[in-house]
Amino acid sequence: MIKELASLKHTASSSRLNYLLIPVTTFNIDAKGAKAFNKIYLWLKGQDLYKLERTPSGSIKNGPHVKRPAWDIKTNHYCVELTVVMEGKAWRLQFRTKLPKGMSGKKAFTVFKRLLLKDGIDLDTMAIDNGPEVKKTIEHYLVKPYHKFFIDKTYDNAHHIDFHSSFAGGLANTHPEFRKTLEWLYENREKDEINKNILNFSIGYMQSIQGCKAKWAHLSKDAISDNNKRVLDIVKRLEESGHTVLLLNTDGVWYNGPLYHGEGEGSGLGQWQNDHKNCQFRMASAGAYEFIEEGIYYPVIRGIPNDTKTEWKWGDIYKEKSIPSIFTFTEEEGVKLNGEKI
Numbered sequence: 001m002i003k004e005l006a007s008l009k010h011t012a013s014s015s016r017l018n019y020l021l022i023p024v025t026t027f028n029i030d031a032k033g034a035k036a037f038n039k040i041y042l043w044l045k046g047q048d049l050y051k052l053e054r055t056p057s058g059s060i061k062n063g064p065h066v067k068r069p070a071w072d073i074k075t076n077h078y079c080v081e082l083t084v085v086m087e088g089k090a091w092r093l094q095f096r097t098k099l100p101k102g103m104s105g106k107k108a109f110t111v112f113k114r115l116l117l118k119d120g121i122d123l124d125t126m127a128i129d130n131g132p133e134v135k136k137t138i139e140h141y142l143v144k145p146y147h148k149f150f151i152d153k154t155y156d157n158a159h160h161i162d163f164h165s166s167f168a169g170g171l172a173n174t175h176p177e178f179r180k181t182l183e184w185l186y187e188n189r190e191k192d193e194i195n196k197n198i199l200n201f202s203i204g205y206m207q208s209i210q211g212c213k214a215k216w217a218h219l220s221k222d223a224i225s226d227n228n229k230r231v232l233d234i235v236k237r238l239e240e241s242g243h244t245v246l247l248l249n250t251d252g253v254w255y256n257g258p259l260y261h262g263e264g265e266g267s268g269l270g271q272w273q274n275d276h277k278n279c280q281f282r283m284a285s286a287g288a289y290e291f292i293e294e295g296i297y298y299p300v301i302r303g304i305p306n307d308t309k310t311e312w313k314w315g316d317i318y319k320e321k322s323i324p325s326i327f328t329f330t331e332e333e334g335v336k337l338n339g340e341k342i
Helices: 002-006 031-045 105-118 131-135 166-174 176-187 193-206 217-240
Strands: 024-027 070-075 079-086 089-096 143-145 155-163 244-249 252-256 272-285 288-293 296-301 327-330 334-337
Touching (some): 002 089, 031 334, 105 176, 105 193, 155 244, 176 193, 217 244
Parallel strands (some): 024 089
Antiparallel strands (some): 079 089, 143 244, 155 252, 155 272, 244 252, 288 296
16 A cells, blocks of 8 residues: 555655645545545554644644654545655545635635735634534525425426525625625626635635634624525515425525516625526426526536536436435545445
């Protein structure tokens, strides 16, 4: 195994080892990649090695009293990472969902902090010490069929309401001091991909225990709560106006009936629009649905990228190929595929 590790990206270990400068090897998000990652993980578990010592900020401790060889593992919703220091070398090995090239939640948040500072907001002064406890109180995303008897039925004249950058909009609504920066990012999201990534990743990173010890979980909580409040408000208005609400999907709503227009509609940050209109719609579950708009078929399956479904047709959401590959991790067995050992 030492020989296999040596063939992966690494750096020389030293008394000044910098965690952020250790090159990262990313394993493919498939059964083969999971098996290769597990091989290393389970081998490390069976060795008599020390646990890697970390500083409060997550950096690797250095110094004459630090024990080597050592390793540790960190996990969150989108990544499992091994850090290994042995044989005079250091590795970071990741099994993770794919992010835009060169992007991570931490990088997006770091740029966001810098932009806020230019606008007079120092996020460090807003950090809290009880982030993990606050994180437990964050509302769940609204992802569910509105009624179970709407499942497996086909609806004509269906439409979808989408809130634009809704979580960022929620932060601007609950903390107006952020609005200037967030609206600039939103207005310039197509000019530079980093701006779109900041809008997409920063709210989630604020509640990341591994990433920042959830120091800004209260801000994430407020943003998500505001999103949910707006979604439920539009649901209420749809029902009161005689529409049939079919599906809630995080920051949007599928509904049936005539096109709805009302308060809060627009193209701005946190506002909403009908982004799909006059569709034929059917759902198999909250995370699997299909629709036809202007003669074009769109299947949506959580866990399966859209670009892998180009040859799909109506009804394929019910076939075996619609079963997503869901990877999870346990300390006992490593990465698992759909709950099964690989």
